[in-house]
Amino acid sequence: MAAEALGWWGVPLAVGAGAIRVSTPFLFVSLGEVVTETSGRINLGLEGTLVMGAMSGYAISFYTGSPWLGVLAAGIVGSLLGALHAGICSLPKVNDIAVGIALLLFGTGLAFFLGTPFVAPQAPNLPSIPLGFWSDVPQIQAALKVNVLFFIGVAAAPLLAWALRNTGVGLMIRMVGDNAEAARAMGYSPLTVRLWATCFGGFMAGVGGSFLSLYYPGSWSEGLSSGQGIIAVALVIFARWRPMYCLWASLLFGGAGALGPALQSVGISQGYYLFNAAPYVLTLVIMIIACSPDRTLAGAPGELSITK
Amino acid sequence: MGGFARGSLGVLLPPVLAVVATMILFAGFLAAQGVDPLTAYRLIWLGAFGTWFSWQDSLVRAAPLLLTGLCVALPAQMGLMIIGGEGAFVLGALAAVAAGLAAGNLGLPDILVQVIMAAAGICAGGVVIALCGLLRFKRGVNETISSLLFAYIAIAVMNQIIAGPMRDPGSLNRPATRTLPDNLMLGTIPGTTIHVGLIFGIIACLAAYICVYFTKFGFAARIVGGNARAGRVVGLPVERMILAFCFAAGGAAGLGGMVEVAAVQGAVSSDISTGAGYTGILVAFLARMNPLAIIPVAVLLGGLDAAGGLLQQRLNLPDATMLVLRGVLFVMLLSADALQGRLTRYLAPRRLPVTV
Numbered sequence: 095m096a097a098e099a100l101g102w103w104g105v106p107l108a109v110g111a112g113a114i115r116v117s118t119p120f121l122f123v124s125l126g127e128v129v130t131e132t133s134g135r136i137n138l139g140l141e142g143t144l145v146m147g148a149m150s151g152y153a154i155s156f157y158t159g160s161p162w163l164g165v166l167a168a169g170i171v172g173s174l175l176g177a178l179h180a181g182i183c184s185l186p187k188v189n190d191i192a193v194g195i196a197l198l199l200f201g202t203g204l205a206f207f208l209g210t211p212f213v214a215p216q217a218p219n220l221p222s223i224p225l226g227f228w229s230d231v232p233q234i235q236a237a238l239k240v241n242v243l244f245f246i247g248v249a250a251a252p253l254l255a256w257a258l259r260n261t262g263v264g265l266m267i268r269m270v271g272d273n274a275e276a277a278r279a280m281g282y283s284p285l286t287v288r289l290w291a292t293c294f295g296g297f298m299a300g301v302g303g304s305f306l307s308l309y310y311p312g313s314w315s316e317g318l319s320s321g322q323g324i325i326a327v328a329l330v331i332f333a334r335w336r337p338m339y340c341l342w343a344s345l346l347f348g349g350a351g352a353l354g355p356a357l358q359s360v361g362i363s364q365g366y367y368l369f370n371a372a373p374y375v376l377t378l379v380i381m382i383i384a385c386s387p388d389r390t391l392a393g394a395p396g397e398l399s400i401t402k
Numbered sequence: 403m404g405g406f407a408r409g410s411l412g413v414l415l416p417p418v419l420a421v422v423a424t425m426i427l428f429a430g431f432l433a434a435q436g437v438d439p440l441t442a443y444r445l446i447w448l449g450a451f452g453t454w455f456s457w458q459d460s461l462v463r464a465a466p467l468l469l470t471g472l473c474v475a476l477p478a479q480m481g482l483m484i485i486g487g488e489g490a491f492v493l494g495a496l497a498a499v500a501a502g503l504a505a506g507n508l509g510l511p512d513i514l515v516q517v518i519m520a521a522a523g524i525c526a527g528g529v530v531i532a533l534c535g536l537l538r539f540k541r542g543v544n545e546t547i548s549s550l551l552f553a554y555i556a557i558a559v560m561n562q563i564i565a566g567p568m569r570d571p572g573s574l575n576r577p578a579t580r581t582l583p584d585n586l587m588l589g590t591i592p593g594t595t596i597h598v599g600l601i602f603g604i605i606a607c608l609a610a611y612i613c614v615y616f617t618k619f620g621f622a623a624r625i626v627g628g629n630a631r632a633g634r635v636v637g638l639p640v641e642r643m644i645l646a647f648c649f650a651a652g653g654a655a656g657l658g659g660m661v662e663v664a665a666v667q668g669a670v671s672s673d674i675s676t677g678a679g680y681t682g683i684l685v686a687f688l689a690r691m692n693p694l695a696i697i698p699v700a701v702l703l704g705g706l707d708a709a710g711g712l713l714q715q716r717l718n719l720p721d722a723t724m725l726v727l728r729g730v731l732f733v734m735l736l737s738a739d740a741l742q743g744r745l746t747r748y749l750a751p752r753r754l755p756v757t758v
Binding site: 178 | 483485537539540541542543544546547548550551552554555558559561562565680683684687720721722723725726728729730732733735736737739740742
């Protein structure tokens with residue numbers, strides 16, 4: 095009975111629950127990319143890293159029976175792809191955007207190849223915390239089942255913000271990103287700092303990918319990611335390279351991504367595909383509003399190619 | 403060695419080295435999968451260019467790549483990196499079918515309807531990519547990201563339209579548009595199974611090459627690509643040139659979509675998103691953004707596509723094998739860029755006058 099009583103209230107509830115569920119990959123990818131971009135480099139290949147993380151996390155969870163080992167493996171694979179990006183970018187005359195595009199294609203291709211045997215079998219998924227235990231409305235219970243990775247991501251945002259602002263490592267990353275010459279004069283190697291920053295970004299993107307295959311939607315297929323990695327990179331620009339803004343932006347994009355399925359669940363299937371495109375449209379609109387042709391964006395790292 | 407020969411060697415050597423390095427790495431990858439690399443390479447050759455049958459297959463697959471390669475290479479002349487050709491391709495196909503189904507009933511000659519279909523495809527694709535250019539100079543929105551977002555939006559719009567307003571009531575399980583009547587389908591080159599889309603692609607590449615390298619407009623575009631501020635200082639209409647190049651680029655991809663639907667698929671379903679737009683990125687990079695070089699590169703990658711089926715049949719390798727090969731090739735190619743200039747310096751004669 096309670097289920098029908100909910101009626102139209104199901105839509106905002108599903109959007110809210112979806113915001114939490116769908117936002118987690120955005121959150122991880124964007125937090126990693128904040129660090130990479132703060133060091134003065136952009137990694138557009140995170141879409142490929144995300145898919146590779148999803149595949150390897152699923153495979154390891156399947157073989158070991160432990161989804162957490164899967165998450166770890168996804169992170170390690172992601173950081174290897176990050177190292178590859180950083181390694182190629184440290185060669186002279188190489189453009190980081192082009193390398194990102196190449197790794198986007200390479201990562202997805204490799205994931206599809208290696209992932210072929212894992213399309214059918216079911217691997218153990220990540221557990222969730224039933225925060226809706228107090229209610230006896232099934233939708234509310236379902237909506238408040240929150241994955242642990244979401245909380246880790248939420249905790250990581252202020253931690254990263256603090257670390258970038260207050261620690262020596264954070265200062266070093268910011269200095270390399272703002273003025274590589276100055277950093278070199280201080281005795282830091284920009285290439286090494288960017289290598290670690292890109293590896294960190296890859297690790298986070300890999301973990302974000304493992305969320306896709308190990309929790310929501312919770313299985314491996316080739317259509318698993320549809321541009322979440324690219325949206326997350328755009329989201330970093332919108333968030334002005336601030337980890338806390340990434341958190342809010344991820345929730346917003348997660349909510350937009352949940353709009354289509356939420357409307358479908360109350361029987362509105364008209365325009366289903368268009369509602370599914372909501373996150374892309376939202377990204378585009380926000381970029382149009384946030385960017386400006388005349389001035390460099392406030393808070394942009396000085397060495398970043400994309401804002402020059 | 404003459405200056406010209408040395409110059410072209412310096413340009414050609416890095417991509418050739420990249421191809422060699424890719425073949426070695428990919429051989430290792432195959433060996434790790436328990437597949438004999440030599441057998442695999444023999445099959446790739448056989449499936450791509452070994453017989454007249456496979457040549458025709460390769461050329462058919464090269465046709466859309468010629469056009470989607472241009473979608474990346476043309477804006478690159480102006481320093482823009484557009485990677486959303488897939489969106490222009492899909493919308494071009496949809497617009498072409500819409501135009502063909504609408505104009506087909508007017509009693510016009512077939513050839514005229516086909517021209518209208520091509521124009522519709524070109525316009526649909528051109529507008530999308532021109533929009534990316536417009537956002538770039540009006541609002542400073544990064545065109546690489548916006549074009550990819552547009553590709554996802556375009557595919558969603560296409561899915562919506564084929565599931566709704568343009569759905570063929572007969573397509574029960576998978577939504578699709580109505581099929582184009584046979585008289586509106588593009589023909590083949592006499593004596594072959596290759597459709598005339600290949601000729602469209604080659605003409606487009608030649609036209610782009612002449613425009614970029616032999617006209618004042620193309621020269622101006624390359625100035626802007628080198629340094630937009632310098633272009634503005636000498637009074638070039640940078641904004642209008644960006645729009646023109648982006649429209650032409652998207653138009654090429656849109657024409658590719660028209661060819662795909664009017665020569666191969668006949669109707670638009672979700673199968674229309676073949677990934678040709680993404681392969682076009684690799685084609686353009688491998689051709690070093692030179693429209694003329696796109697022709698052989700597209701044939702090469704079309705050949706790899708054609709060979710994928712044979713690898714799957716004979717060696718039981720998954721479809722994605724060719725994606726891995728392409729990915730490795732792309733990564734190697736960019737790494738080889740670092741060699742550019744260094745090799746020529748090494749090859750240059752020392753203390754000799756350059757005129758030989």
